[in-house]
Amino acid sequence: MSTFEITRHGRNKERVQSIATALLLGVTCLLILPLASVIGLLIVRGAPALSFEFLFTQPINGMTAGGIMPAIVGTMWLVGTSLLMAAPVGVLAAVYLNEYAKDNWFSRIINLAIVNLAGVPSIVYALFGVGAFVLFMGFGTSILSASLTLAIMTQPVIIASTKQALSAVPMSFREACWNVGATRWQTIRHVVLPNSIAGILTGIILEVSRAAGETAPIMFTGAAFFLPFLPQSVHDQCMALSMHLFTISTQVPNVPPAYPYATAVVLVGLVLMVNTTSILLRIRLRRRRKW
Amino acid sequence: MVKDTPKVEFAGLSVRYGAKKALENVSMHLDTKGILAIIGPSGSGKTTLLKVLNRTIEYTAGVRIEGSVLLDGQDVYKMQDIAGLRRRVGMVAPLPVGLPMSIYDNVAFAPRMEGIQNRTDLDEIVERCLTQAALWDEVKDRLKDLGTKLSGGQQQRLTIARALSHDPDVLCLDEFSIAIDPVTTMRIEDMLKEMRSRLSILLVTNLVQQARRLADRTAFLLNGELVEVGPTEEIFGRDPKDKRTFMYTHGMFG
Numbered sequence: 266m267s268t269f270e271i272t273r274h275g276r277n278k279e280r281v282q283s284i285a286t287a288l289l290l291g292v293t294c295l296l297i298l299p300l301a302s303v304i305g306l307l308i309v310r311g312a313p314a315l316s317f318e319f320l321f322t323q324p325i326n327g328m329t330a331g332g333i334m335p336a337i338v339g340t341m342w343l344v345g346t347s348l349l350m351a352a353p354v355g356v357l358a359a360v361y362l363n364e365y366a367k368d369n370w371f372s373r374i375i376n377l378a379i380v381n382l383a384g385v386p387s388i389v390y391a392l393f394g395v396g397a398f399v400l401f402m403g404f405g406t407s408i409l410s411a412s413l414t415l416a417i418m419t420q421p422v423i424i425a426s427t428k429q430a431l432s433a434v435p436m437s438f439r440e441a442c443w444n445v446g447a448t449r450w451q452t453i454r455h456v457v458l459p460n461s462i463a464g465i466l467t468g469i470i471l472e473v474s475r476a477a478g479e480t481a482p483i484m485f486t487g488a489a490f491f492l493p494f495l496p497q498s499v500h501d502q503c504m505a506l507s508m509h510l511f512t513i514s515t516q517v518p519n520v521p522p523a524y525p526y527a528t529a530v531v532l533v534g535l536v537l538m539v540n541t542t543s544i545l546l547r548i549r550l551r552r553r554r555k556w
Numbered sequence: 557m558v559k560d561t562p563k564v565e566f567a568g569l570s571v572r573y574g575a576k577k578a579l580e581n582v583s584m585h586l587d588t589k590g591i592l593a594i595i596g597p598s599g600s601g602k603t604t605l606l607k608v609l610n611r612t613i614e615y616t617a618g619v620r621i622e623g624s625v626l627l628d629g630q631d632v633y634k635m636q637d638i639a640g641l642r643r644r645v646g647m648v649a650p651l652p653v654g655l656p657m658s659i660y661d662n663v664a665f666a667p668r669m670e671g672i673q674n675r676t677d678l679d680e681i682v683e684r685c686l687t688q689a690a691l692w693d694e695v696k697d698r699l700k701d702l703g704t705k706l707s708g709g710q711q712q713r714l715t716i717a718r719a720l721s722h723d724p725d726v727l728c729l730d731e732f733s734i735a736i737d738p739v740t741t742m743r744i745e746d747m748l749k750e751m752r753s754r755l756s757i758l759l760v761t762n763l764v765q766q767a768r769r770l771a772d773r774t775a776f777l778l779n780g781e782l783v784e785v786g787p788t789e790e791i792f793g794r795d796p797k798d799k800r801t802f803m804y805t806h807g808m809f810g
Binding site for chain 2: 367442444446455460
């Protein structure tokens, strides 16, 4: 028997190895199945209603005909406004927590609070939004109230993803900067942020797509059942895709069966577009990685 | 030799990380010129001593410092301008760190942070520091390349160039040769021999022979205690003051 011949034990190892690979691959493929069927179903069922007109006109006849343009515009308003409020605060807080905060009881409590806030169900944020923004602060049901609610909901996730992007910058870079007399802020400004900005943006964009799909937080705070006009300012109410989908699926009689599916296709399409941007950004980040 | 005010003086320095003692009542000084080597097994507090000097130790949680550290007779821990202190103390870490920017920007970083924007001044600093660090000839045609893409030995010389870029009075090197090849180590050693005549150099090293080759004076640290400090030939001679020093330098430690 030559030295390089495979032993019985070696053959067994090889066999177990192929079984494990096949099993893991199989489970992964199972994951793709539901996603593919959801998208496939939506497109097939929604296709009859999908048209240029569907995207760019108002709903008419008690939402049983026409398009969904106000809902698309409304979703953009809500997501855009909430992003403007959540992103700067979240990023700055994350910079503080990751770069400045000492590991003491105070920072530990804040970190714990953030983790817990990320796990609060969105309907709870909705109730909070009604109490705090609609009633107490008197913003009424408006884009402002709804966006604030969304902003508070997305905040913890933005903080978490930003912190992750910041900690991906090796500690040795910071130490090297401090050693040559750069202040903490100079170090953050010239080394940490430029090398984590793509990761930070990726996190924010992913959060946008989540906010776009939320229904509960905007339902009582700013999204309208039906509005014949487009919002002019953050004090107006607006329609929203997720809310519209809920409405025409369950609340309105005589909606053509393709309409909810077509609306869902648009919503999912928007989310996919946003996520694709984020993936492209991440690819760019990986290519431009400087170490 | 007549001594003027020492460049650096550690006086009764004790450092604790929580309950763990890192340094215990260490007193010694650095001359304004020349090389002081600190030898000792790992965990003896050598790196701690450097971090105390440029106050980066303050970023470690739960650290307590007693005693004093004087730089040109000034108490380091009473200084307001910590960035200014760190510019006076050049620091080279064990593992080479090229910052994620061009070779030029690596060396120009500290001067820029100090407010120097003039291109001619920066060019001059970059060329001078890279030349001193024996790297200029290898990189002069590709200063725009990333510092992080250089080889380990080149990055370590880049780190030294960066440490020289803010014109320090004291240059500290913490086991600079552990991650680089012997040829680069020799080039850096030659450079240190050349710089000893105008700079105070604090060389922390695991390699006893490196201390013997380079240092004017040598200190032996053991478990946070300064066993002995004195002229290198005395420490490495037949008859140092402490028996433990002889055993360590002759590889009989156990």
